[in-house]
Amino acid sequence: MGLLSEVKKDYGRLKNYVNGEWIDSNSDKAIDIENPSTGEIIGQVPMSTADETKAAIEAANEAWWAWRETPPITRGRLFFKLKEHLEQNFENIARIMTQEQGKTIDEARGETRRSIENVEVAAGIPSLMMGYGLEDGGAEGIDEDAIISPLGVFGAICPFNFPAMIPYWFWPYAVASGNTYIVKPSSQVPITQNYMTKMVEQAGFPPGVFNIVNGSHEVSDTLMEHPKVKGISFVGSSPVAKYIYKHSAEYGKRVQAQGGAKNSLVIMPDAVLDRTVSNMLASYYGCAGQRCLAGANMVAVGNIADTLLKKWVEGSKKIKMGYGLDESVNMGPVVSAKAKKKVIEYIDSAEADGAKILLDGRTAKVPGYEKGHFVGPTVIDQVTPDMKVAKEEIFGPVVTYLRMDTMDEAIDFIHSSPFGNAASVYTSSGKTAREFRYKCQCGNIGINIGIVAAMAYFPFAGYKDSFFGDLHGQGQDAIKFFTDRKVVITRWF
Amino acid sequence: MVECDFPECTTFGSVIRFALELEKGASGVYEELAKEPKAAAAAETFKALAAAHKKRGELLEFTRQQKLNEMILEPIQDMRREKYLIDTKTPMGADVKTAAKFVAKIEEISSVFYLDSAKIAKMLMAEAARIMDKLGKENLANKAKLESL
Numbered sequence: 001m002g003l004l005s006e007v008k009k010d011y012g013r014l015k016n017y018v019n020g021e022w023i024d025s026n027s028d029k030a031i032d033i034e035n036p037s038t039g040e041i042i043g044q045v046p047m048s049t050a051d052e053t054k055a056a057i058e059a060a061n062e063a064w065w066a067w068r069e070t071p072p073i074t075r076g077r078l079f080f081k082l083k084e085h086l087e088q089n090f091e092n093i094a095r096i097m098t099q100e101q102g103k104t105i106d107e108a109r110g111e112t113r114r115s116i117e118n119v120e121v122a123a124g125i126p127s128l129m130m131g132y133g134l135e136d137g138g139a140e141g142i143d144e145d146a147i148i149s150p151l152g153v154f155g156a157i158c159p160f161n162f163p164a165m166i167p168y169w170f171w172p173y174a175v176a177s178g179n180t181y182i183v184k185p186s187s188q189v190p191i192t193q194n195y196m197t198k199m200v201e202q203a204g205f206p207p208g209v210f211n212i213v214n215g216s217h218e219v220s221d222t223l224m225e226h227p228k229v230k231g232i233s234f235v236g237s238s239p240v241a242k243y244i245y246k247h248s249a250e251y252g253k254r255v256q257a258q259g260g261a262k263n264s265l266v267i268m269p270d271a272v273l274d275r276t277v278s279n280m281l282a283s284y285y286g287c288a289g290q291r292c293l294a295g296a297n298m299v300a301v302g303n304i305a306d307t308l309l310k311k312w313v314e315g316s317k318k319i320k321m322g323y324g325l326d327e328s329v330n331m332g333p334v335v336s337a338k339a340k341k342k343v344i345e346y347i348d349s350a351e352a353d354g355a356k357i358l359l360d361g362r363t364a365k366v367p368g369y370e371k372g373h374f375v376g377p378t379v380i381d382q383v384t385p386d387m388k389v390a391k392e393e394i395f396g397p398v399v400t401y402l403r404m405d406t407m408d409e410a411i412d413f414i415h416s417s418p419f420g421n422a423a424s425v426y427t428s429s430g431k432t433a434r435e436f437r438y439k440c441q442c443g444n445i446g447i448n449i450g451i452v453a454a455m456a457y458f459p460f461a462g463y464k465d466s467f468f469g470d471l472h473g474q475g476q477d478a479i480k481f482f483t484d485r486k487v488v489i490t491r492w493f
Numbered sequence: 494m495v496e497c498d499f500p501e502c503t504t505f506g507s508v509i510r511f512a513l514e515l516e517k518g519a520s521g522v523y524e525e526l527a528k529e530p531k532a533a534a535a536a537e538t539f540k541a542l543a544a545a546h547k548k549r550g551e552l553l554e555f556t557r558q559q560k561l562n563e564m565i566l567e568p569i570q571d572m573r574r575e576k577y578l579i580d581t582k583t584p585m586g587a588d589v590k591t592a593a594k595f596v597a598k599i600e601e602i603s604s605v606f607y608l609d610s611a612k613i614a615k616m617l618m619a620e621a622a623r624i625m626d627k628l629g630k631e632n633l634a635n636k637a638k639l640e641s642l
Contacts, residue, residue: 090558106506110563275616278567286566319568320503327506328499330568451564 004325006099007092007195011043014190014214016052017197019059020207025052025214031187036102036333037323039371043100045190048215053182053222056211060153060180061228063208068150068178070206072126075176078203079123082172085199086116093164095325097192101163102332102373103287104324108164115168115196117456118474122172128479129177138489146485150178151230154482155223157184157244159236160335161290163192169460169473170233170256174482175209179230182211184219188335224248231255231481233473235292237393238419238465245468256469256481258462260393261421264297265450266410266436269304271426276448277311283424283450285319285331285377289397290339292466293422293444293451297383297390297400299410305403309358309381312399316359316377319397322366333373334396340373343396347378350389350400356381361397385413393419407432411439420463422452443467502572505618508610509557511574512628513550515606518581519599520546525583532592535642542596542635549628560621567617577606589642597639604632 013030015022025046033043067075086093093115094108103111121128129148137144154174158166163186171181185193193212200210213219223229224247231254234244238259245257265280283295300308322329334340344362351357361376375396383390383400390400404410407425414423424446425436433447443461444452454460459472471481502508523543527536579599584591607629614622 087558104504104506106504106561106566107563109506109557110561110566113558113561114563278616279565282565282567286563315568318503318570326499327510328501328503330503449564453564 002326003323004095004105004327006325007095009042011191013044013046014194016046016048016056016214017194017201017210017212018052018056019063019211020201025049027052027215033100033188033191034336035099036335037369037372043191045187045214047187048213048219050218050222053213053215053219054226056182056213057153057223057226057228059208060182060211063206064152064180067175067180067206067209070178072129072176072178075178076123076125078205079119079125079172079176082199082203083116083119083123085202086112086119086196089195089199090116093192093196096195097163097189098324098332100191101160101189102324102335104329104332105327107287108324111162111165114453114456115164118165118168118172121456121475122176125176128476129483131485138491142489142491145488145490147488148177148479148483149486150483153180153182153229154231154233155182155184155229156233157220157223157236158186158193160186160188161287161292163189164196166235167193169235170478171210173474173478175205177479177482179482180209180211182213182223182229184213184215184223187214187216190214220244224253225251227251229253232257233481234258241468242465254481256471256473257467258292258460258473259466259468260419261292261294261462261466262296262391262393262417262419263294263422263424263442264299264410264414265295265424265426265446266299266301266407266414267304267308268407268425268427268429268432269302270428270432271304272428272448273304273308273311276426277308277315279448280312280426280450281315281319284399285316285397286451288331288334288375290334290395291451293453295399295424295450296394297402299402299404299413301404301407301410309379309401312401313358313379316379316399319377321364321374321376323369323372331377331397334375335373337373339395340375343375343394343398346389346392346394346396347380347398350380350383350387353387353389355383355387355389355400385416391417407436411436415441418465421466422446424448424450424452500574502574503569505561505566505569505614505621506557508569508572508614509553511577512553512606512610515577515579515603516546516550516553518579519596519603520544520550522581522583522596522599526587526592526596529585529587529592531586531588535589535593538638538642539592539596545631545635549631552624552628556621556624560618560624562618565617569613569617572609572613577602579603593639593642597636600632600636600639604629604636607632
């Protein structure tokens with residue numbers, strides 16, 4: 001059977017999609033897009049200029065009023081069409097994602113499904129953006145209503161780890177609720193989003209309603225600073241999320257900025273061990289650990305520690321690495337040479353700090369893919385809460401193993417982190433699970449689930465330095481972020 | 494034989510891929526047997542089963558697209574392909590009995606694959622497990638039908 005075929009070997013120099021047209025950037029700066037499994041260059045992404053970004057903002061702003069006047073039911077219908085086009089291209093989207101990002105084909109298919117789910121939810125916009133009113137709410141004979149209205153042009157600055165899904169946490173809700181939109185895909189993985197934009201075009205969205213501008217800081221800064229942009233959505237590391245939040249707010253924007261994470265999975269002595277290990281393998285090694293919901297610290301409570309660790313190492317050794325277009329592969333590479341170097345430096349630091357490397361992925365090689373950026377599953381034992389590897393986000397397939405006496409101690413440890421993205425507990429006790437859920441100050445809580453990935457109709461939450469803002473992506477939170485309440489008080493003489 | 498270059502189905506995708514190969518192999522054999530002059534009495538049955546296996550392939554494609562949840566995309570173990578390989582080299586010139594015996598073996602092996610997959614998938618993805626279980630039971634029904642020819 002061999003590898004699944006690649007959609008293309010080379011995607012060439014990508015174009016921007018502005019005002020319903022595919023336009024070459026006139027920037028002479030471009031960067032190569034690398035397949036992280038093979039090291040091959042598969043395309044170039046132009047570093048679009050501030051002027052090109054401004055032109056996209058103007059086009060989106062021009063398109064806004066007519067789009068806002070388009071009835072929600074009509075806007076929703078275009079999302080049904082978009083869904084059909086995405087379904088028809090499902091496999092191609094997934095394969096491109098594997099090719100440019102490195103995740104396995106199953107992971108890429110899962111991500112494609114999640115993107116489509118956001119389209120499905122946004123298609124229900126007439127129900128989602130209904131306002132509310134009260135007869136005689138003002139006084140006798142005076143009615144009061146709150147109407148949910150769109151605001152104008154919004155933009156998203158997107159990360160490398162979910163090239164398809166993350167823009168879809170935002171733009172379908174923004175556009176369905178009557179705004180226009182500009183996506184800046186990650187310059188490391190722009191092909192998937194550019195490919196999906198062909199489906200947006202085929203679905204028949206009017207020119208200017210949805211736009212793609214490829215590039216880097218110049219595009220981001222222009223989006224954040226331009227007076228016609230009403231809000232910014234961002235996903236990335238915490239320091240950048242904080243900068244985006246502050247900088248955009250300085251320019252009067254609404255902001256939702258998702259940051260990094262250091263998620264702990266807590267395993268209680270009454271956990272169902274085999275199922276727990278199997279589920280956690282997906283959490284720690286899925287997407288090569290490059291999820292903001294990935295497990296990072298593994299916290300064994302009480303006397304389960306040694307048995308769990310033995311099983312964990314056995315399970316980790318069975319993880320098959322390779323090019324994700326081989327369907328039997330469990331884990332792909334990390335996204336770049338730079339990312340690999342960073343992960344290896346963290347493992348080195350753990351060793352220097354006195355932790356014990358039980359399974360070492362630093363020298364992992366995949367035959368036939370010597371230029372790939374593979375880091376093998378790594379298990380580090382005897383980690384203490386003060387070590388760098390226990391505190392900082394590694395973003396690779398590295399498990400830092402900690403032992404604690406009680407769940408409260410584990411929760412205190414979780415709370416000592418500046419991050420508050422996700423935490424999970426594995427237990428058979430409802431009481432323990434309830435207590436964990438109640439006490440734990442993280443935005444996404446898992447009970448016997450290691451990847452607490454909210455579905456499209458729930459917000460992708462996050463506390464502390466894992467999220468800057470108040471309204472999250474997806475579902476009703478997204479609708480609220482992209483709209484405002486207009487209160488109308490009415491009296492008839 | 495169904496071609497497959499990974500020794501073990503270790504992912505949801507590889508299970509579905511292997512299943513698709515089984516279906517493609519089975520429908521190919523049925524199509525060829527339907528053209529065998531000596532097995533002409535069973536031609537309609539073989540044609541119907543060829544079509545049924547193609548349809549099962551479509552169901553598997555649907556399952557791959559729709560039933561995959563990345564929250565529970567756990568590694569799969571103990572699904573070695575050697576246990577489930579089917580012989581797809583159609584016996585040329587076979588009469589009804591020989592042909593039926595040949596394809597009954599394919600159905601039998603396929604049923605084992607699907608029922609094993611269903612057991613494993615049940616722990617991971619209940620919806621996919623139901624589909625695998627249905628397919629395995631269909632294989633057993635097909636086998637019984639073929640043995641009565």
